[in-house]
Each structure stands twice: as C-alpha cells, then as structure tokens.
Amino acid sequence: MAEFKEAPAGASMGEQLMTWVDNRFPATKMYKEHMxxxxxxxxxxWWYIFGSLAMLVLVIQIVTGIFLVMHYKPDAALAFGSVEYIMRDVPWGWLIRYMHSTGASAFFVVVYLHMFRGLIYGSYRKPRELVWIFGCGIFLCLMAEAFMGYLLPWGQMSYWGAQVIVNLFAAVPFVGPDLALLIRGDYVVxxxxxxxxxxxxxIAVPLVLLGLVVAHIIALHEVGSNNPDGVEIKGPKAPKDANGHPLDGIPFHPYYTVHDVYGVGLFLMVFTAIIFFAPELGGYFLEYNNFIPADPLKTPAHIAPVWYFTPFYSxxxxxxxxxxxxxxxxxxxGAVLTVLKGNFSGKGKIATLVIAAVAIFLLKTFDAKFWxxxxxxxxxxxxxxxxxLDHSPVKSIRYRPDWHKYMYGVFVVFFLVLGYLGIQPPTDIGTLIAQVGTLFYFGFFLLMPWWSKLGTPKAVPERVTFHPH
Structure with a gap:
C-alpha cells in the first residue's frame, strides 16, 4: 500500500480534500499525466481540434440518449408514436431529439475530418499504429451505433433502410440466410x-465504443501526439530541458484546453444554428420519409441511407x-503480364498463376451482390x-512530393462524389462514375506500398517548425 501523505499545515479545505482523495485515488497524478x-x-x-470535438459530441449523444430512452418505447406498434410524443408533449423533448439526431451527423463530420488529418499527417505511422487501429475500431463502432439507432424512429426510411442492409447479410455464402435471420430475429424486419x-x-455498442475511446486516448498519451511536421518530440534524440520535458512541446493544459474551448465555441454556434433553424438540413440529417410511420406494404420510391453511409453504399x-x-x-x-515480364523463379510464376486462377474462380462463383x-x-x-501500407520515407504531407498532394486531393473528391451518388437514384452514368471511384479508393490504398515511395521527398526539419502568433 502506498504511503499516505498529510496535507501541509494551513492547507485550505480544497487542498485537504484533494490530499484525502489522492491517498485513495490517483486523481492529481492522472490530471498531471494527461493534462x-x-x-x-x-x-x-486547427486540424487538431476535431478529436476534442468528437469527445464533446460523444458526451452530447450519451446525455441526450439517456433522456430519450426515458420516453422511447422499443415496440413496433408504439415506437413511432413515442417519438412523436417526445417531440410534441415532453417538455423540451423536441430539443433533446434534435440534439441527438444532429449530433449523429456532427459525430461523423468531426470523425471524418479527424481521420483525414491523421491520413495527411501520417498519424498512423510508427509508433502510433495502435492509436490508429483503436481509432478505426471507434469508427466501425460508430457506424454500427448509427445504423442501429437509425431504425429506432420506426419511420418509412428507417424500416426500409434496415430491410435493405440486413438483407445484404443474406448474400454471404452458406451462412447468409441464417445470419440475416439472427440479426432480424424474425423472417421480416x-x-x-x-x-x-x-x-x-x-447498451452493447456504447460500452465497446467507450472502451475503445479510453484505449485510444491511453495509447495516444503513451506514445505522444503527432504533429504537422511528423517530427517526434519525445524520442531519444529529441531535445529536452533540464527536467526532461521536450523543448518542442508545451503542456496540454492550459494551452490546448484554451485552444479547444475556442473551437468548441465555434462548433456549438454551428451546431445550435442547425438544431434551431434546420434540424433536417434539407433531408440530409433527417429524411422526410422518416416522418411517415413504417409501412411494410409500401416501399419508398428511392431507398438510401443517411449521408455518412453513402460513400460505402455507393x-x-x-x-x-x-x-x-x-x-x-x-x-x-495482370497474372499473365507478371509471369511474362516479372523476374520470378519458376515456382513464383506458378504460384502467381494459381493465385490468379483461384481469384478468378471466386469472382465468377459468387454473385455481384456478395462481392x-x-x-x-x-x-x-x-x-x-x-x-x-504506407512506405513513404516521411510522415507528413508537408514533406512528400507535391504530386502526392494531388493524389490525396483526388481521393477526397472521389470520396465526396461517391457520397453524393449514394444519395441519388442509380443511373448508368452514375454507376460508371461510382465504379471508377471505387477502383480509385481501393487502388489508393492497395497500391500505396508502391506509389508512396515514388518521388523525392523534401527535407524534414530536425525540430518542429513553429511560428508564434
């Protein structure tokens, strides 16, 4: 057991209380280590503010969700009516519901921007692999949480959107129908x-989500934050002061807490403006069809998921x-050209042909729905x-060859185009553009070990570049 400390003579009530707490719980220690x-x-x-905003939105979602659960009824006959009851009869219920629905979209906005910042500054590179993996786990949980919450209002788009997505699991070979039945719990939604x-x-997904958030933060604070230059400030070669603190770093509190508070203020201005003046945001945040009770006998003319799913739906x-x-x-x-032009041994060429044959067999065996x-x-x-996948000799986009920036730019454009096409009814030209965008999306990552090494990177400074303002 750790040695108990006594509060100094003449200590205030607050100091005495904190001494009592610290003897039993490492509150001050945790505050120092993480703040x-x-x-x-x-x-x-400003790219580094979106992590804090994601934490803020998570708190908003949890708090508003608790109040919504007090009045919501998870019953197919009562769910839609309970949402209407919240909106019309519960004091401030409309505000809580709109905060929750707007918060869902806001969550994805800040998370997408947070992930993009990690992408352009190489925040997934060594030693932050686990930070990135935990972050991707958070993103996956967030998608599951949003999809399951999307069904709860029991409106037309909720019902039919769930019908379409759950039926996709039936496309999995051998176990698909049973898997879809397990998810639905019945033969129909x-x-x-x-x-x-x-x-x-x-219950289930939020617990996993919170665990991943804690793991994400712990892993981040263990290895330290990345920066726009991609220069390590805590490595063995990084300059430090007499106390061992990095010369290129500053305490998170109060410097970045003030920085984040300012960003939070700007975010809340936009957030509240949407809640009070455009909670549906033209049907992107809340679809108009979802204000109609679910009707299993009437299929909407066009079924599309919420905007944050549409790139993947496309x-x-x-x-x-x-x-x-x-x-x-x-x-x-590709296999034939590899065999003819590649400098492989005989066994390597045979292996290439076998792998290609297996891939072609699988592509032709299962239908397009499964793929x-x-x-x-x-x-x-x-x-x-x-x-x-990233084999670039430098982390940050700042010091990569200029044409890399165009690659990232095209990637963003295609991702946005895929998102737009996912909302629209399918057309021949739209499908063709989506196919090109899909190929570019996967090519961007799968070919990254090759293209990320091309070109001559710029010289990376030994210390971070900082311009006081």
Missing part, C-alpha cells in the same frame, strides 16, 4: 428486430456483374492496415 504535464507539440494547428437494435444501440451499388467480369479479366491479364458486400466492408477494413 498539465502531458506535453503536446507546440505546432498544432419487425418487433424482434427493433428490440435487438435497441439493446445494441443503448461502392456496394457499383459492384455489378459487368464490373466483376472486368475485375476477373484484370486479374487474369458488393465484400467491397463495402473491405472499404472500412482496409483502413486498419494503413500503417503497413
């Missing part, structure tokens, strides 16, 4: 499905039989492997 004595790079810019999704949305729709045939041809042609599910899931799973 006042946690040194972050002094050249953070109904009361059992609603209860399942409610329990996962309110990839799903883009995976058609002709595209699968083209991919099979590309695999075969669409694989593509949609793979688009998220591939993010977990990013730390080992």
């Amino acid at each position: 006042s004595e946690y040194y972050a790079p002094k050249n953070f810019n 109904g009361d059992a499905t609603l209860n399942r999704f409610f329990s996962f949305h309110v 990839m799903l729709r883009a995976t058609t039989d002709p595209m699968v045939n083209v991919l099979a041809g590309v695999v075969g042609l 669409g599910v694989v593509v949609m899931g793979g688009a998220v799973v591939i993010l977990f492997f990013l730390p080992w």
